[in-house]
Amino acid sequence: MTSENIAALLSTKQGQIEIAKRPIPTPQADEILVHNKAIAGNPVDWMVRDYGFGITEYPIVLGSDVAGVVEHVGANVTRFKVGDRVLGFAGVLATSKADHGAWQTYTVVKEQAATVLPSAMAFEDAAVFPMAMATSINAFFVQFGLPRPADAHSTIFSPGTECLFIWGGGGAVAASMIQLAKALGFTVYTTASPKHHDRLRRLGAAEVFDYEDANVVNKVLDKVSSAGLHLSHAIDNTSKKDTLLATSEILVRSGGPSSKLVTLLDWPEDMPCPVQKFSFFAFTTFAEHADLAGWFFNDWLAEALAERVIVPAPPVVIVDGGIGSVIKVFDRIKAGVNGVKVVILTVTKVIVVEAQVGPASDKQVPRVKQIPAWVEGPAIDELLDELPDYANVARVDAVGRGECATLAHISASNSMDSSRPHLATSRTAASTQEQRTTFPKYGASGSTNRS
Ligand SMILES: NC(=O)c1ccc[n+]([C@@H]2O[C@H](COP(=O)([O-])OP(=O)(O)OC[C@H]3O[C@@H](n4cnc5c(N)ncnc54)[C@H](OP(=O)(O)O)[C@@H]3O)[C@@H](O)[C@H]2O)c1
Numbered sequence: 001m002t003s004e005n006i007a008a009l010l011s012t013k014q015g016q017i018e019i020a021k022r023p024i025p026t027p028q029a030d031e032i033l034v035h036n037k038a039i040a041g042n043p044v045d046w047m048v049r050d051y052g053f054g055i056t057e058y059p060i061v062l063g064s065d066v067a068g069v070v071e072h073v074g075a076n077v078t079r080f081k082v083g084d085r086v087l088g089f090a091g092v093l094a095t096s097k098a099d100h101g102a103w104q105t106y107t108v109v110k111e112q113a114a115t116v117l118p119s120a121m122a123f124e125d126a127a128v129f130p131m132a133m134a135t136s137i138n139a140f141f142v143q144f145g146l147p148r149p150a151d152a153h154s155t156i157f158s159p160g161t162e163c164l165f166i167w168g169g170g171g172a173v174a175a176s177m178i179q180l181a182k183a184l185g186f187t188v189y190t191t192a193s194p195k196h197h198d199r200l201r202r203l204g205a206a207e208v209f210d211y212e213d214a215n216v217v218n219k220v221l222d223k224v225s226s227a228g229l230h231l232s233h234a235i236d237n238t239s240k241k242d243t244l245l246a247t248s249e250i251l252v253r254s255g256g257p258s259s260k261l262v263t264l265l266d267w268p269e270d271m272p273c274p275v276q277k278f279s280f281f282a283f284t285t286f287a288e289h290a291d292l293a294g295w296f297f298n299d300w301l302a303e304a305l306a307e308r309v310i311v312p313a314p315p316v317v318i319v320d321g322g323i324g325s326v327i328k329v330f331d332r333i334k335a336g337v338n339g340v341k342v343v344i345l346t347v348t349k350v351i352v353v354e355a356q357v358g359p360a361s362d363k364q365v366p367r368v369k370q371i372p373a374w375v376e377g378p379a380i381d382e383l384l385d386e387l388p389d390y391a392n393v394a395r396v397d398a399v400g401r402g403e404c405a406t407l408a409h410i411s412a413s414n415s416m417d418s419s420r421p422h423l424a425t426s427r428t429a430a431s432t433q434e435q436r437t438t439f440p441k442y443g444a445s446g447s448t449n450r451s
Contacts, residue, residue, distance in 0.1 A: 004024075005023060006019060006020075006021060006322075007022045007103065007323070008062070008103035009061060011058060012059070014050065014051070017049065019323060019326075029075045029077075030110060030111050032072065032074065032077055032088070033073075033108055034088050034106065035068045036067070036102070038066070038126070038344070040065035040066075040124075041063070041332075041341075042065065042172070044093065045330050054096075055093075060092065060101060061092060061101025062092060063090055063103040064091075064093065064130055064283070065087075065102055065128070067088070069085055069086070070084040077111045085116065087114065088107065088114040089113040089134050090130070091287075105323070105346055110286055110293075112294030113130070113293060115129070124318060127341070127343050131173070132175065136177045137296045138280050138284070141289075141292055142285070148292075151303060152300055156184050160227075160229075162187070163189060163230075164189070165189045165224075166237060168243065169205060169208060170193055171237055171314070172314055177235060178190060178204050178205050179310050182203070183309050187206045188204055190209070193210065195338075209223075225254070231254035231255045232256075234247050234262070235264070236261065236263050238264075257276075260278060261273075261275045262278045262279070262280075263278070317340045322344055322346050329344060
């Protein structure tokens with residue numbers, strides 16, 4: 001356990017964010033303490049920072065999406081144990097407690113807001129889910145009132161009998177919504193920029209339409225009716241006036257005025273709504289619908305991830321610099337992202353993928369040592385000590401999956417470890433230049449970018 005908690009502290013309402021140490025939180029009886037390895041940003045992060053809504057106590061730590069390792073469990077926790085790899089929804093927007101914010105090394109998460117990860121799932125990939133899935137389950141099971149499926153392989157509709165329209169399929173929330181809707185048995189129609197169309201079909205959308213197409217409403221209606229279906233459920237992820245009008249028109253013309261429309265932002269008060277409209281805050285799911293949240297996050301999602309009914313999406317962009325990059329992340333999301341989730345890693349991720357451990361002169365049969373591992377801080381030393389002195393090449397993924405660098409690059413890039421420059425000199429006799437090689441084994445989805 002690292003002994004300090006580095007946090008992005010927002011000191012006052014609409015104030016400045018500063019990186020500071022704060023005490024490691026203590027979980028309550030129904031909570032777990034997560035040592036965050038990856039933290040993802042959401043639009044609400046910068047909105048709360050800039051507009052000051054929602055939070056009643058300062059200083060505060062914002063953020064909702066974490067993935068990491070369980071460090072401690074509360075007295076009543078039964079579903080998790082120390083050492084579990086988990087994703088979790090950080091509930092700061094509900095509680096206004098800094099301990100519940102994501103943007104720090106350690107976050108306290110409610111038991112029913114966490115999911116055990118498959119062993120092969122990278123933390124940065126897992127961090128895409130908490131906010132997106134909390135929003136999705138509230139839309140489907142609370143606002144639409146749909147029944148729960150028996151398990152991750154069971155639908156609630158016979159395929160081809162019910163359809164869902166999602167305006168704005170390209171974003172982070174939509175990637176979870178599309179997959180969950182497909183798993184429930186919906187035929188999914190959505191809109192997105194053309195560059196996302198193939199990706200969204202792979203996630204489960206039956207048809208994807210360009211929202212810039214002036215005839216998009218008629219095209220959606222034609223497809224739905226040619227499939228012999230009627231749309232009575234829709235979600236508008238964009239929730240601007242023009243998209244709300246278009247989405248509600250599709251619903252009225254297909255399913256009639258009793259159709260249900262979920263909006264992720266409020267419907268404007270000065271605009272009449274021709275269908276039943278619903279809006280909500282995702283963070284309320286855990287307090288107001290704790291049983292639903294626990295069923296979904298503890299059981300259904302764990303099974304769905306393990307069996308790849310649900311896969312990490314959208315692609316992740318990792319911003320270097322750890323928690324210290326929080327302002328960069330917020331501002332990047334504020335400027336607008338297109339079909340990616342912006343994530344930071346709290347630790348330098350080091351995976352020794354290949355080290356020739358034979359003597360330099362022994363060119364004929366270099367033995368190869370493979371040590372895939374997550375390591376951080378002092379553990380880097382321990383990992384390097386496992387390699388014999390004559391290890392002449394060690395290619396290490398210190399810069400992200402699928403990219404490899406030499407040990408020299410590790411020490412240069414390891415911002416949490418700048419006190420140990422010897423790593424740059426003692427191990428790099430044969431490889432003083434940064435090398436980058438693609439190792440497909442560690443770039444499974446090929447989806448991670450860095451900036
Ligand atoms: N009520 C809640 O509790 C709740 C929870 C989560 C999120 N939200 C809100 O829901 C929205 C989506 O969240 P997110 O995390 O998914 O955001 P996001 O990933 O930042 O969404 C970006 C996507 O929005 C799409 N988009 C922008 N304008 C569009 C338009 N006119 N028509 C169709 N698509 C458009 C873009 O699609 P292209 O790339 O195809 O252009 C882009 O990929 C945000 O406003 C967020 O604040 C609300």
